[in-house]
Amino acid sequence: MPMRVKLWGVRGSLPTPHAPETLEKRTVELFREFFKRGFRDEAQVPEFLNSLPAHRRGGFGGHTACMQVMTESTSIIIDAGSGIRRLGDVLMGGPCGLGRGEVHILFTHFHWDHLVGLPFFIPIFIPGNKIHFYAVQPDLEEVIRVMFKKPFFPVPFDSLPSKIHFHRLPPRERQKIGDIEFTPYELDHPDPCWGYRFEHNKRVFSYCVDTEATRLSPSELNLDLPLYQNVDLMIFDAQYTLMEVTEKVNWGHAAAPIGLDLAIREGIRRVLFMHHDPAASDEKIFDAERQTREYFQAYLESARAAGRPLPQVEWSFAQEGMLVTV
Numbered sequence: 540m541p542m543r544v545k546l547w548g549v550r551g552s553l554p555t556p557h558a559p560e561t562l563e564k565r566t567v568e569l570f571r572e573f574f575k576r577g578f579r580d581e582a583q584v585p586e587f588l589n590s591l592p593a594h595r596r597g598g599f600g601g602h603t604a605c606m607q608v609m610t611e612s613t614s615i616i617i618d619a620g621s622g623i624r625r626l627g628d629v630l631m632g633g634p635c636g637l638g639r640g641e642v643h644i645l646f647t648h649f650h651w652d653h654l655v656g657l658p659f660f661i662p663i664f665i666p667g668n669k670i671h672f673y674a675v676q677p678d679l680e681e682v683i684r685v686m687f688k689k690p691f692f693p694v695p696f697d698s699l700p701s702k703i704h705f706h707r708l709p710p711r712e713r714q715k716i717g718d719i720e721f722t723p724y725e726l727d728h729p730d731p732c733w734g735y736r737f738e739h740n741k742r743v744f745s746y747c748v749d750t751e752a753t754r755l756s757p758s759e760l761n762l763d764l765p766l767y768q769n770v771d772l773m774i775f776d777a778q779y780t781l782m783e784v785t786e787k788v789n790w791g792h793a794a795a796p797i798g799l800d801l802a803i804r805e806g807i808r809r810v811l812f813m814h815h816d817p818a819a820s821d822e823k824i825f826d827a828e829r830q831t832r833e834y835f836q837a838y839l840e841s842a843r844a845a846g847r848p849l850p851q852v853e854w855s856f857a858q859e860g861m862l863v864t865v
């Protein structure tokens with residue numbers, strides 16, 4: 540089986556549930572459009588919904604960063620944003636529910652949006668489960684212990700029933716869990732943040748969130764360049780639009796066109812953009828996707844006019860719940 544990636548949380552900075560008035564407004568709009576387009580029968584509802592762009596149905600999703608990288612025999616979690624709660628519920632249906640699970644969680648860094656789901660990850664409360672935490676940062680254990688410290692959380696770390704192991708990762712050194720190899724490379728973020736390059740069966744997935752991507756040329760990237768080389772799927776930070784990025788220098792996040800330039804230069808096959816701004820509505824994220832499409836079209840036209848080869852990259856903005864084959 541090829542490597543697959545499930546996106547349990549793609550929002551940046553803060554979990555962002557839909558406000559009741561947003562849902563109500565969307566529901567009213569959908570009812571109106573259903574009848575306006577001549578649909579009358581409830582059997583036509585699926586056809587109608589399938590004709591709409593995703594942002595007008597469920598939207599892009601509100602849970603913060605959590606990915607699951609899977610092969611037939613191995614599962615690795617990246618970050619414990621609020622998306623990890625639902626993943627925990629799913630894992631409870633397997634060996635984790637019986638206290639025979641072994642879970643591997645890699646952290647990119649310790650900003651709240653990448654940690655906040657951990658106290659609600661049920662497998663950690665089941666005796667017999669083994670939970671492995673990994674990070675490049677030396678303060679991994681200290682940070683996780685603080686999360687479970689009173690008055691932040693009622694269950695102290697030392698009384699957690701699962702068996703917890705901490706693993707410090709050497710920077711830029713290849714590691715192996717099951718049949719997945721991975722290597723941490725540094726990103727550009729106000730507090731040190733490490734992306735990961737995953738390899739399985741000659742396929743490569745690179746996770747590049749959170750990053751401002753201030754280093755872009757091969758010489759600037761230097762030791763971190765392999766994160767972007769020979770990559771089949773890259774997940775990249777697109778919290779802001781290109782305009783916003785110029786106003787938010789040192790905020791630690793990028794825009795989709797920046798990732799697209801990098802992907803075109805390095806011949807990356809597919810890109811998903813995430814870490815959507817919590818202040819952005821689904822409509823605004825959809826508009827950022829539209830702006831990126833214009834940027835990409837302009838690139839294609841100039842390449843065509845100059846007789847340069849056209850890039851083959853496929854890209855889109857990520858939605859919570861996506862399952863992608865690498």
Ligand SMILES: [Zn+2]
Pocket residue numbers: 551552604650652653749814
């Ligand atoms: Zn973040």
Ligand SMILES: [Zn+2]
Pocket residue numbers: 648650728749791
């Ligand atoms: Zn961050």
